[in-house]
Amino acid sequence: MLLTDRQVLILQVIVDDFIRSAQPIGSRSLSKKEEITFSSATIRNEMADLEDLGFIEKTHTSSGRIPSEKGYRYYVDNLLLPQKLNHSDMAAIKSLFAERIYELEKIVQKSAKILSEMTNYTSIVLGPAVKDNRLKKLQIVPLNKDTAIAIIVTDTGHVENRMFHFPTSVDPSDVEKMVNILNERLAGVPLTNLNSKLYKEIAVLLRQHISSYDTLLNSIADTLNLPSHEKVFFGGKTNILSQPEFNDVDKIRRLMNMIEQEDGLYQLIRKNPAGINIKIGTENDNSAMENCSLITATYSMGAEKLGTIAVLGPTRMEYSRVISLLQLISTDLSKVLTELYQNK
Amino acid sequence: MLLTDRQVLILQVIVDDFIRSAQPIGSRSLSKKEEITFSSATIRNEMADLEDLGFIEKTHTSSGRIPSEKGYRYYVDNLLLPQKLNHSDMAAIKSLFAERIYELEKIVQKSAKILSEMTNYTSIVLGPAVKDNRLKKLQIVPLNKDTAIAIIVTDTGHVENRMFHFPTSVDPSDVEKMVNILNERLAGVPLTNLNSKLYKEIAVLLRQHISSYDTLLNSIADTLNLPSHEKVFFGGKTNILSQPEFNDVDKIRRLMNMIEQEDGLYQLIRKNPAGINIKIGTENDNSAMENCSLITATYSMGAEKLGTIAVLGPTRMEYSRVISLLQLISTDLSKVLTELYQNK
C-alpha cells in the first residue's frame, strides 16, 4: 500500500496534468515530461500498479489514465505544495479588504464575489450566523391602528424586522411601556435565549404593568423567532458550467438544481469544522456532486466562529490555488471583522 | 396579408400542436386532426402560402412546419381563447392568498414560487418598489462609541438599515436631538425626496440646534440614499432548463448566465407598462432570449403600481394558461396588498 517514490512522482504528474488539460494521459506523453527519466514501458508497469491500488483509472480499455477520487485524496493529503499567489491576486484581495465597508453582510458578499472571479469556480458563503448575537435594542414602530413593525438590532449591527397585527383595543401607551420593559430586561441576551427568557421571567413582570398583555406578548414572542439558518451568498453560480466536465445537459440540470435548492448545499457546507476542509466527489454524499469537490474555510470574529466560505469546482480543481486563496481570504475576512466589531 | 378562415384554422392547429409536442408538424398528421376536413394536399398548399407570409417555417427542406415568431404573435393577438383554469389551480391560488401573511415581500415571494410551480416555467417578480413609499420613522441605534445603525421604516412597513461611523467627539444627546428633528420634519415625505429636503430645509434647522452637525448630517444623508432598484425574486430558476428546446449546453449556459446576471432581466421586465404584456423571442432584444417568451403583469396597491410579476418560458409556451394564471395572481395580489396596507 505504500507507494514508491517513482509511483508518487507519476501520480503527481498525472494529477497535475489532468487538472490542466482535462484529458486522460498516456504513458508515451508522460515519458516526454522533463521530470520523467524512464521509458514509457516502465511507466506502463507503474501505472498498472497504481491502477490496481486504486489511485488512477481508465475511461475505457485502451485509454490513458485519469486520477481516481482516491488519487485526488492522496494528492491533496500528501503532494500539495502551498502555491505562492501572484502579486495581482494578492493585491486584489488586499484592496478588497482595504475598502471601508461597514456592513457585515456586504463584506461577506464581496468576498464571495471576488473568490469566484479569481478561481472561475462557484463560491458559496454562509453566514454570518446571527443566533449567537446578543440583543442590542428592540423597537416597535406603529404603522396604523392595528399594525406595527417590530425591529430587532443585535450587537453586531444585524437588523431583523417583522410586521405584526394586534387588536385595536390595545392601548398605545401600553405598547411603549412594554418595549421599555423588554429593552431593560433583554438587552445583552443571546438571540437564541430570548424566547425562553421572555416567558420565564418577563411575562410575570408584564402582567403587573400592562392590561391586555397576553395578546401583545404572543405577537412579540412570534416576532422574536428569528431565522435559524444563516444566509447563503453565491458568487459565479454559472462559472462551474463552463468546465468541460459539464458538457452534458443532464449533469448541468442536476447541479443547477442542487445549487438552486440551497438547502442541500447548506447542509453540506455547514457541517465542516474550523479551518480548511476538502471534500472530493462522493465524499460529499450527494449524487449531484459526483464530479465536484468542495473546499471550505471558516471565518470568525475574535474567537467566535461566524461562518463558512467555500468553493465548489470540478474534482479536477486547482486545489493548491483555491486553498491558498481561501486561506488568505478567510484570515483577512476574520481580521477585518474582528477589528470592526470586537471593540464593543 | 389577410388570412382566410382556413389558413387561420391551420395556423391555430399548428401552434397548438407544437406547443404540446415540440415537434414539427406535417400535412399528413394535420389532416388526421378532427377539426380538419380537407386533404393533406390542400394543407400543403395552404402551408406553402402561410410560409410565404412568414407565419410558419421549416426546420429543413423536407420537414414539417413550426410556428415562426410572427406566427406566435398572430396566435397571441388573435387566436387566444382565455382558458378556464381548473379547480385545483384556482384553489391553490385562493389558499395562498387566504393565508395571513403580513410582510409585503413574503407575499410577493410566495406568489413567484407558486407561479413557477403551476407553470413549470421560471417566474420572476419585481418589487415592490420602495421609492414611492413615504418615511414613517427614522431611528438610530448606537452600537458603540463611534458606530450606529440608522433604520428607516416606510409607510408600507418596509425597513431599510445602514451602518455608519461618526467621530467620537459627537455628543450622544446631539444625535438624539437630530433624530427628533428629522422625524418631525421628514415623516410622510416620499423617500426619493428625502435627500433634497434634508439639505434644503433641514440643514439650516440643524445648524441652530446641534454643535457638530455637519459630520452627522453627511452620515445621515448617505444613509438615506436608498437602493433605486426594486428587488428581484425568482421561482423555479431551473424549470425552464427541462424544456426540450434547451437540450443544448451552450443555450443553457447563455440563459443561466443571463438569469444570474439579473440586471438584463430586470431591464427587460421593468419597462413593461401596466397590464399583461407578451414579448416573443427576439422581441425581447436579447440574444439569450432568442427561444424564450416573457409574459409580464403588473400588480398595484390601490391605484399605485407597485411591481411586476413575470413568467419566462420557451417561445413554445402555454400562452393561454400562463396568461390566465398571471391575470388571476396579479389581481389577487393587488387585492390583498390593497386591503392590507391601504387603510392607513
Added chain:
DNA sequence: ATTAGCACTCGTTCTTATAGAGTGCTAACA
C-alpha cells in the same frame, strides 16, 4: 530492473446505405 517491440483494444471520424417523414408539383376530378 528496465526497455524495445508487437499484437490487440477501443474510441473517433468518415463514408455509405437504408428507411421514413414530409414536401412540391402535376394532372385528374367535381
Added chain:
DNA sequence: TGTTAGCACTCTATAAGAACGAGTGCTAAT
C-alpha cells in the same frame, strides 16, 4: 376553379463498416 391523388425528390436519423491513432499489456532482450 378549388380540391385531391399520385409521385419524384429531399433531407434527417440511424446503423453499419472501414481506417486511423492513441494507448495498453505482455514478452523477450538487454
